[in-house]
Amino acid sequence: MGKINVLSAQVANLIAAGEVVDRPSSVVKELVENSIDARATKITVEIKNGGVSYIRVSDNGSGISSDDMPLALKRHATSKIEKAADLNAIFTLGFRGEALAAISSVSKVRIISKTESATNGTMLFADGGEIVEVAEAGCPNGTTITVEELFANVPARRKFLKKDATEASAVCASVEKIALSHPEISFKLISDGNIKVETAGDGKLDHVIFSIFGKDFAKRLIPVKCGSEGISVHGFIGRPDNVKPTRNFQNFFVNSRFVKSRTAMAAIEQAYSSYIAPERFPACVLFIDIDPSTVDVNVHPAKLEVKFSNEKFIFDTVYYAVRNALEKNTERSDLVLRSPSVSTSRSALNAFVPVIDRVDVKEFSPEQLKIDTLGTMAFHSGVSNEYREKARAEATAPQVQEEKTFAPKFSPLVSDISVPPSFSKTERETSFPTIDNVENDNVPIPEYSIIGIAFNTYIFVECDNKVIVIDKHAAHERILFETLRGKLKNVSVAPQVLLVPITVSLSAVDFAAVCDYEDSFREIGFDFECEPSQKQVKITQIPSALKISDVEDVFATMADRLADGTGNIEITKQDVYEKALYQASCKAAMKGGRRDSDSDVRFVVEKILTIPDITVCPHGRPVVVNLTKSDLDRQFGRE
Numbered sequence: 001m002g003k004i005n006v007l008s009a010q011v012a013n014l015i016a017a018g019e020v021v022d023r024p025s026s027v028v029k030e031l032v033e034n035s036i037d038a039r040a041t042k043i044t045v046e047i048k049n050g051g052v053s054y055i056r057v058s059d060n061g062s063g064i065s066s067d068d069m070p071l072a073l074k075r076h077a078t079s080k081i082e083k084a085a086d087l088n089a090i091f092t093l094g095f096r097g098e099a100l101a102a103i104s105s106v107s108k109v110r111i112i113s114k115t116e117s118a119t120n121g122t123m124l125f126a127d128g129g130e131i132v133e134v135a136e137a138g139c140p141n142g143t144t145i146t147v148e149e150l151f152a153n154v155p156a157r158r159k160f161l162k163k164d165a166t167e168a169s170a171v172c173a174s175v176e177k178i179a180l181s182h183p184e185i186s187f188k189l190i191s192d193g194n195i196k197v198e199t200a201g202d203g204k205l206d207h208v209i210f211s212i213f214g215k216d217f218a219k220r221l222i223p224v225k226c227g228s229e230g231i232s233v234h235g236f237i238g239r240p241d242n243v244k245p246t247r248n249f250q251n252f253f254v255n256s257r258f259v260k261s262r263t264a265m266a267a268i269e270q271a272y273s274s275y276i277a278p279e280r281f282p283a284c285v286l287f288i289d290i291d292p293s294t295v296d297v298n299v300h301p302a303k304l305e306v307k308f309s310n311e312k313f314i315f316d317t318v319y320y321a322v323r324n325a326l327e328k329n330t331e332r333s334d335l336v337l338r339s340p341s342v343s344t345s346r347s348a349l350n351a352f353v354p355v356i357d358r359v360d361v362k363e364f365s366p367e368q369l370k371i372d373t374l375g376t377m378a379f380h381s382g383v384s385n386e387y388r389e390k391a392r393a394e395a396t397a398p399q400v401q402e403e404k405t406f407a408p409k410f411s412p413l414v415s416d417i418s419v420p421p422s423f424s425k426t427e428r429e430t431s432f433p434t435i436d437n438v439e440n441d442n443v444p445i446p447e448y449s450i451i452g453i454a455f456n457t458y459i460f461v462e463c464d465n466k467v468i469v470i471d472k473h474a475a476h477e478r479i480l481f482e483t484l485r486g487k488l489k490n491v492s493v494a495p496q497v498l499l500v501p502i503t504v505s506l507s508a509v510d511f512a513a514v515c516d517y518e519d520s521f522r523e524i525g526f527d528f529e530c531e532p533s534q535k536q537v538k539i540t541q542i543p544s545a546l547k548i549s550d551v552e553d554v555f556a557t558m559a560d561r562l563a564d565g566t567g568n569i570e571i572t573k574q575d576v577y578e579k580a581l582y583q584a585s586c587k588a589a590m591k592g593g594r595r596d597s598d599s600d601v602r603f604v605v606e607k608i609l610t611i612p613d614i615t616v617c618p619h620g621r622p623v624v625v626n627l628t629k630s631d632l633d634r635q636f637g638r639e
């Protein structure tokens with residue numbers, strides 16, 4: 001007697017339903033996505049008890065005709081695709097014809113719908129997937145779907161539901177993400193009679209962000225807009241002073257579908273390197289619009305993950321879009337005064353920064369950069385002898401590190417830097433804009449007066465009807481970092497040949513990635529032989545600035561990131577390289593708590609006044625905060 005049972009359609013449906021809907025929020029997601037596909041401009045979601053007892057989604061979309069109504073609940077019944085080839089390029093959020101079948105098999109569902117051309121609407125009621133009643137109904141154009149007693153017939157699933165409040169929060173998060181993805185649609189979520197989400201539907205993404213995340217979040221954003229070869233990346237990223245302790249504020253939309261993308265996440269996080277502290281995460285609402293034939297949305301039951309035909313292309317585009325936006329950002333933080341009457345909307349974020357945003361790099365000739373063999377640096381940049389002496393002493397004396405630093409893997413080489421290097425313009429150069437690879441004419445220094453220096457750490461400067469407070473160490477550190485970065489990236493360096501080759505063993509996928517991108521590895525200075533039988537790479541030559549002890553680590557990281565679409569060789573090298581510069585800049589910069597000469601202080605102040613894109617130190621701390629006169633007036637009740 002055989003052991004294999006053919007399951008009944010009902011059991012098969014329950015199994016399938018488990019993949020598509022596991023809690024109220026996934027039901028809401030599916031219903032709202034249907035409304036979007038029906039081109040609704042107004043969608044209202046109402047839930048009770050976190051959605052467990054009651055969910056209702058109403059829209060003003062195209063509606064379901066009376067003929068189609070019974071088919072809507074059938075498995076694999078959809079109006080969105082017809083044939084296998086349609087799966088190659090999906091333009092709608094739904095396409096599997098599974099959601100309503102899944103939802104109706106685990107609840108009581110009532111659909112009331114009317115198309116524009118029909119005189120009357122239709123009502124359908126189903127219980128546990130069985131249609132109980134279909135009747136004519138008077139209703140406006142559009143569709144209203146009510147789902148009651150979710151999972152009442154699946155106790156195993158029901159017992160995994162959390163408290164109503166937790167389920168309600170998950171529904172809220174789901175509606176928020178969908179609302180962000182469609183600013184042109186007006187959304188409303190009502191939970192137990194209270195409005196939780198409400199968006200205007202005026203097509204403005206910043207308005208949706210404001211209504212969902214609030215004013216404080218919305219005002220600390222940087223717009224991103226970048227397009228090339230069949231891809232567009234646009235939206236907003238959080239300023240470095242608007243970073244989060246978790247990834248919960250990272251919102252990526254591929255062709256307006258909310259997705260969790262490791263590739264996009266890695267790209268944005270690597271782009272923020274040198275702008276935020278390592279344990280912080282950037283926030284974003286980023287749209288990646290690409291040819292639907294280059295993205296597969298049919299790889300995840302809830303369609304939350306997608307597969308790109310070229311992950312590296314997506315990585316590169318998102319990385320450079322974000323990086324360029326960050327580097328162009330000139331917004332600095334406002335000093336937040338502790339007073340309920342302080343209205344942040346009135347802070348003059350833009351009032352201070354001078355219009356011209358270029359540093360005078362002419363004063364920094366290549367000879368002025370001296371880097372010693374230890375990788376420490378003394379930077380001769382117009383700072384007085386007294387300061388230089390202090391910096392030198394600092395670089396050699398054992399010291400307690402003021403800042404969290406990173407172990408440098410690439411160490412800047414004396415031989416390459418202290419002699420006038422040859423500067424080669426590379427293709428990538430445009431992708432790594434820094435303050436000194438742009439034209440810089442004489443930038444006018446605005447009128448200012450230094451009020452004083454508090455704690456030998458914070459410089460108070462009055463300028464243009466506001467007081468700016470500069471953290472002298474953080475500011476100087478960023479100035480040095482940017483200047484070094486600009487210089488060093490253009491230095492053409494001969495790769496170093498290894499006397500003893502280094503063998504790196506890789507996993508099968510990482511080895512395959514090295515083989516695929518062999519030329520790119522060679523372009524940055526690696527030379528190696530591949531031994532496919534052992535999945536080993538025998539490295540015979542390395543980029544000159546790479547430390548021998550780090551070769552294995554860096555090479556394996558590059559291969560690993562390439563293999564899972566979360567990196568690019570050039571960017572990884574740049575990243576590692578920059579981290580080496582953090583340490584050098586940190587050591588050489590003025591120290592908080594120590595006295596500096598007037599000329600040194602003025603040097604930093606004038607740089608800050610003339611280079612608005614210096615906003616944070618390489619560890620992500622702000623270099624400047626602004627305090628406007630009106631903020632002070634309000635604090636003292638003068639307004």
Ligand SMILES: Nc1ncnc2c1ncn2[C@@H]1O[C@H](COP(=O)(O)OP(=O)(O)OP(=O)(O)O)[C@@H](O)[C@H]1O
Pocket residue numbers: 030034035038059061062063064072073077078079080093094095096097098099100101143
């Ligand atoms: N709000 C709605 N307005 C108009 N038609 C709808 C609505 N909801 C569902 N439908 C119709 O019912 C069909 C079945 O919906 P269902 O969600 O089950 O499948 P789908 O959206 O086609 O695919 P998927 O399972 O991937 O979501 C849809 O193809 C659509 O024709």
Ligand SMILES: [Mg+2]
Pocket residue numbers: 030033034093094095099100
């Ligand atoms: Mg659907």
